[in-house]
Amino acid sequence: GGGDKAARKEAAHQEAMLRDRPDVVVSTPAGLLGHVRSGRLTLKDSVECLVVDEADLVLSFGYADDVAEIVKSLPKICQGFLMSATLSPELGSLKKVVLHSPAILKLEEEAPSSSVAGSDSSSLSQYYLRLPSKEKNLVLYVFLKLGLLRGKGLFFVNTTDAGYRLKLFLEQFHIRTAVLNAELPLRSRLSVIEQFNVGNFDYLIATDESTDAGTKNVEEEEEDDVDSSSDEDESDEDGDGAKSKKRKRQKSKRNKRRRRAKDGEYGASRGLDFRGASFVVNVDMPPSVASYTHRVGRTARGGAKGVA
Numbered sequence: 001g002g003g004d005k006a007a008r009k010e011a012a013h014q015e016a017m018l019r020d021r022p023d024v025v026v027s028t029p030a031g032l033l034g035h036v037r038s039g040r041l042t043l044k045d046s047v048e049c050l051v052v053d054e055a056d057l058v059l060s061f062g063y064a065d066d067v068a069e070i071v072k073s074l075p076k077i078c079q080g081f082l083m084s085a086t087l088s089p090e091l092g093s094l095k096k097v098v099l100h101s102p103a104i105l106k107l108e109e110e111a112p113s114s115s116v117a118g119s120d121s122s123s124l125s126q127y128y129l130r131l132p133s134k135e136k137n138l139v140l141y142v143f144l145k146l147g148l149l150r151g152k153g154l155f156f157v158n159t160t161d162a163g164y165r166l167k168l169f170l171e172q173f174h175i176r177t178a179v180l181n182a183e184l185p186l187r188s189r190l191s192v193i194e195q196f197n198v199g200n201f202d203y204l205i206a207t208d209e210s211t212d213a214g215t216k217n218v219e220e221e222e223e224d225d226v227d228s229s230s231d232e233d234e235s236d237e238d239g240d241g242a243k244s245k246k247r248k249r250q251k252s253k254r255n256k257r258r259r260r261a262k263d264g265e266y267g268a269s270r271g272l273d274f275r276g277a278s279f280v281v282n283v284d285m286p287p288s289v290a291s292y293t294h295r296v297g298r299t300a301r302g303g304a305k306g307v308a
Contacts, residue, residue, distance in 0.1 A: 015040050029058060029066035036073050043073045050074060052098055055084040059094050068097045085297070086290045124300035126308045136283055137169045144175060144203075149307070151278030152196070155205045156295050158284035163205045166283065170203070181207035197275040204274070208291060274298050279307040 018025075018041050025032065025041075035041035052058055052067060080098045084091065087106075095102070131139055143149045157163045160181045167177050178192050178201055196204045277299045286292045299306030 029063040029070060033066045033070055036070065043070070044075055047074055047078055049079045049081070050098065051081040051083070052094070053083050055082050055091055055094055056086055056088060059090060064094055064097070067094065071097055085294060123303065123305045124296065124308060125306070126296065137166055140166070140281065140283070141170065141173055141175070144170075145173075149279050149281070152199075152202045152276050153204075153279040153281065154274060154277050154295075154298055155203065155281045155283050156208055156286070157205060158208065158286075160207050162284060163207050166205050175203065176201045177203040177205055179205045179207075193274070197273070199276075208286060208295060277301075277306070278304075282308070 014031075014035065018035065027035075032041070036043060050071070058064065058067060080100075080102070082091070082095055082098050082102070129139070140149075140155070155166060155177075157166060160183055163179045163181055167179050170177050178196065180189060180192050184192070192204070195201060280296050280299045282292065282295060286295055296306075296308035299308060
């Protein structure tokens with residue numbers, strides 16, 4: 001179908017880029033492993049450094065086994081980096097796979113409670129205002145109208161529906177915004193981020209995917225995690241209908257898990273580059289301190305001042 005055609009086209013595009021022998025390859029673990037298994041990419045001879053960013057996400061989305069297999073394909077001498085804004089005991093297993101006798105570098109402020117991922121806490125001003133839910137959107141409009149929130153900004157909400165409601169509300173006052181959530185196809189999400197970065201609009205309403213329990217993957221995304229393992233290519237040709245159906249169910253579960261993981265990787269509160277965001281508003285409060293840290297860390301970056 002259309003999804004298979006898009007996946008093949010994307011795989012061919014990636015294969016062409018790999019033939020040019022790039023110095024740096026940025027990939028999801030599953031995507032990289034697919035190319036290694038198919039022979040399109042050989043790591044044994046030339047790789048000098050392996051970087052695993054957002055290590056807690058890699059672990060939580062079930063990529064630990066993929067990383068372990070990738071490490072087995074690396075040269076015996078290879079420098080490893082494991083990075084995460086939040087460290088947990090669960091990362092110990094992944095650390096043992098990627099690192100050997102590592103040096104641990106912790107970037108912390110003197111007051112840990114005020115440290116913010118990616119931001120200089122001395123440049124970040126943080127405020128809070130208690131409001132009934134029905135008054136939130138109106139207060140946001142007043143803040144924008146009076147210039148209390150200036151420049152480009154991110155509004156974080158906990159559900160996709162809340163994001164669209166806020167967008168429709170602000171549009172009544174001719175305030176142009178865009179939404180970013182997991183229901184948008186991958187290419188649309190990347191396009192929204194690029195338009196925000198180049199200044200086509202100043203306000204982005206984002207759903208932190210880790211809090212959006214109601215999000216469903218309603219559109220098939222272009223599959224960039226190419227998996228060439230032979231077991232997924234098997235069909236009913238073996239004559240054993242029961243085994244074939246079981247394989248299909250297992251394949252479906254794997255694909256769904258990968259799509260959910262991919263959605264999580266594009267969670268707006270972390271891992272994305274929003275250039276020039278001068279403020280962040282938590283319209284809905286995040287469920288954890290770590291989530292709050294990642295959200296407000298989208299501003300006050302690189303020495304710039306910001307407001308949250």
